[in-house]
Amino acid sequence: MTSDFLISPSFILIFGALLLPVVRGWARSALVLALPLITLAAIWQVGDGVQMTAQFLDYELELVDGSNLSRLFATIFAIMAFAGGLFALNQKRVIELSAAFAYAGSAIGVALAGDIITVFMYWELMAIGSTMVVWSGRTPEAGRAAMRYALVHLFGGVVLLVGVIAYIQDTGSIDFTLMGANSFATWMILIGFLINTGAPPLSAWLPDAYPEASWSGTVFLSAFTTKTAVYVLLVGFAGEQILIWIGVYMIFYGIVYALLENDMRRILSYSIINQVGFMVVGAGIGTEMAINGATSHAFTHIIYKALLLMSAGSVMYMTGGKRKCTDLGGLFQSMPLTTIAGIIGALAISSFPWTSGFVSKSMTNQAAYDTEMMVVWLCLMAASAGVFLHAGIKFPWFVFFQKDSGLRPKDPPWNMKAAMVLFSVLCIWLGVQPGPLYALLPFPTDYEPYTSAHVYEMLQLLLYAGLAFFVLLPLMKRKLTITLDFDWLYRKLAVDSAASIAVTISKLLGGCVWVRDNLVNAVIDLASHHHNPKGILARTTPAGVMMFWVVVVLFAYLAMYLFV
Amino acid sequence: MSEEKKIKGPKAPLLDINGEPMHWLVRPLSIKLLWLGGIALLAFVTWLGTTVHPHATFGIEATLGFYSWYGFATCVGMVIFAKLLGLGLSKKDTYYDK
Numbered sequence: 001m002t003s004d005f006l007i008s009p010s011f012i013l014i015f016g017a018l019l020l021p022v023v024r025g026w027a028r029s030a031l032v033l034a035l036p037l038i039t040l041a042a043i044w045q046v047g048d049g050v051q052m053t054a055q056f057l058d059y060e061l062e063l064v065d066g067s068n069l070s071r072l073f074a075t076i077f078a079i080m081a082f083a084g085g086l087f088a089l090n091q092k093r094v095i096e097l098s099a100a101f102a103y104a105g106s107a108i109g110v111a112l113a114g115d116i117i118t119v120f121m122y123w124e125l126m127a128i129g130s131t132m133v134v135w136s137g138r139t140p141e142a143g144r145a146a147m148r149y150a151l152v153h154l155f156g157g158v159v160l161l162v163g164v165i166a167y168i169q170d171t172g173s174i175d176f177t178l179m180g181a182n183s184f185a186t187w188m189i190l191i192g193f194l195i196n197t198g199a200p201p202l203s204a205w206l207p208d209a210y211p212e213a214s215w216s217g218t219v220f221l222s223a224f225t226t227k228t229a230v231y232v233l234l235v236g237f238a239g240e241q242i243l244i245w246i247g248v249y250m251i252f253y254g255i256v257y258a259l260l261e262n263d264m265r266r267i268l269s270y271s272i273i274n275q276v277g278f279m280v281v282g283a284g285i286g287t288e289m290a291i292n293g294a295t296s297h298a299f300t301h302i303i304y305k306a307l308l309l310m311s312a313g314s315v316m317y318m319t320g321g322k323r324k325c326t327d328l329g330g331l332f333q334s335m336p337l338t339t340i341a342g343i344i345g346a347l348a349i350s351s352f353p354w355t356s357g358f359v360s361k362s363m364t365n366q367a368a369y370d371t372e373m374m375v376v377w378l379c380l381m382a383a384s385a386g387v388f389l390h391a392g393i394k395f396p397w398f399v400f401f402q403k404d405s406g407l408r409p410k411d412p413p414w415n416m417k418a419a420m421v422l423f424s425v426l427c428i429w430l431g432v433q434p435g436p437l438y439a440l441l442p443f444p445t446d447y448e449p450y451t452s453a454h455v456y457e458m459l460q461l462l463l464y465a466g467l468a469f470f471v472l473l474p475l476m477k478r479k480l481t482i483t484l485d486f487d488w489l490y491r492k493l494a495v496d497s498a499a500s501i502a503v504t505i506s507k508l509l510g511g512c513v514w515v516r517d518n519l520v521n522a523v524i525d526l527a528s529h530h531h532n533p534k535g536i537l538a539r540t541t542p543a544g545v546m547m548f549w550v551v552v553v554l555f556a557y558l559a560m561y562l563f564v
Numbered sequence: 565m566s567e568e569k570k571i572k573g574p575k576a577p578l579l580d581i582n583g584e585p586m587h588w589l590v591r592p593l594s595i596k597l598l599w600l601g602g603i604a605l606l607a608f609v610t611w612l613g614t615t616v617h618p619h620a621t622f623g624i625e626a627t628l629g630f631y632s633w634y635g636f637a638t639c640v641g642m643v644i645f646a647k648l649l650g651l652g653l654s655k656k657d658t659y660y661d662k
Binding site: 405452472 | 581582587589602605609610612613618619621622624629631634636639645646647649653654655657659660
């Protein structure tokens, strides 16, 4: 191993995660807060180019390879680990924290990886860590969801591995760089990456699994898997046209399914797919503006989506696990800070001016406009309005306002409030002062989000979307329903088919009593007849008889030899 | 006189579901004022949109009040589409528990 570093930044969180179960009390809390900060400091020591290598078989792995893009993703992953850890300080299941930190460290590993083998190894570590986080929900539903989640991600991992092996076979190189979907190998890699973005047809893994984690687990889950997938798409497949249409599908899929959903955390999970769709479109457009847009959007999205899920997690924590909109409402009266945090997150996800979403997502819209993709731009504009509809208003409205549920829980403990305040401040600060974020983007930019025209346009779009919400409120009355998705194929059709096949086989066998009672018995009788103690094939015979017959055969052979 | 005072006296406070005085934000008058304020705000931002020179790469975005009607119309379309999809795909939330 050669290195300019003592240790890769990702290792700090991964190995630190192993320490968490062996320390207790304030020492564990201190470790939870210190590990991400040390990691963050280490990330900012990473210069451009390959910084750390290791030998694996005949390959030299590039464990740390710095660039603006990789540092920005690694930075937000470390910040997320810190805020998530702060929020989860009173989480009693230490295995969840350990898994979440290993998961975060692996995501940082992907962001800093310079070769495709290292990407794959960290990719699979992420799958293990995130499955453990889902499983840590410790309910029967969480256990089943974790199993389905693991199966989808292991399938994705196999597809990716096939692609990686074929790619190395084809090119002889393990460099992880712009490859484009132009061969079997690169298509397999692209599909493997897309599965983690929540792209169709396997989008359902995300709203199936994430809401089943604990009140703190979902906060971690929202950040890493989908955003590392965006990162690898930006590195490996920027400008791949098909991504534009996959992204557009994801955008509207997220909106439509969230509009039909009753569970507040499933609403926010569908919303993740919707937001990642914008980033996938940005990767597909592939211009400098689009890549800057997707990158900055990933950065801000991690913050405001975590904030929204912290607000939802606080509601769960203080109401004893309630998460259905039909059970909630009126909570603003007793949870003012949680409500304000939820509203700030909702405004940021809606790209409201003076919030972080406005200065980031606008760049992707601008990229579509600049490249004169009219249909794509119209879709993005419609989707921007739709985001306000399904997440910007629907989530806070049904959880904190609407009909009064009579519930009066207090705001959560100090650490959860501190995490929400931290991310609320970041949402507004990045919205008001985008300069520091823009300075870190992969390409230099002089993009100016705060022109009068842009602010007025966005205000019109969003406020009229708000009008549509309240005018159509009777149509959005919540019911105790779910909406079927492609996961119906493996959750219902496959299970029912397997049960049906088992019953059919059972009936078939049951209907063949004759086979069992007659034919099988006849075979047994026949065998028994010849193999019973007195049967011809089983009875014992004196050695002399055998010798007699051997002599007979030899004489017969001699006679034939002499006379025939 | 005393009876008249009783009739004209302050109204009983509106109560919420728990029998407590209703929060000022959810009283009927507040909701009416919020609607009025919201409509005024909508009119204001639509007017603001006419005060700036619009971009016109595609043409449609330069039409009068484009962002207003487009935001409203597309949201109505998405809600209706979702309802139609829900007719076929919505199931009880215990569907997979059976």
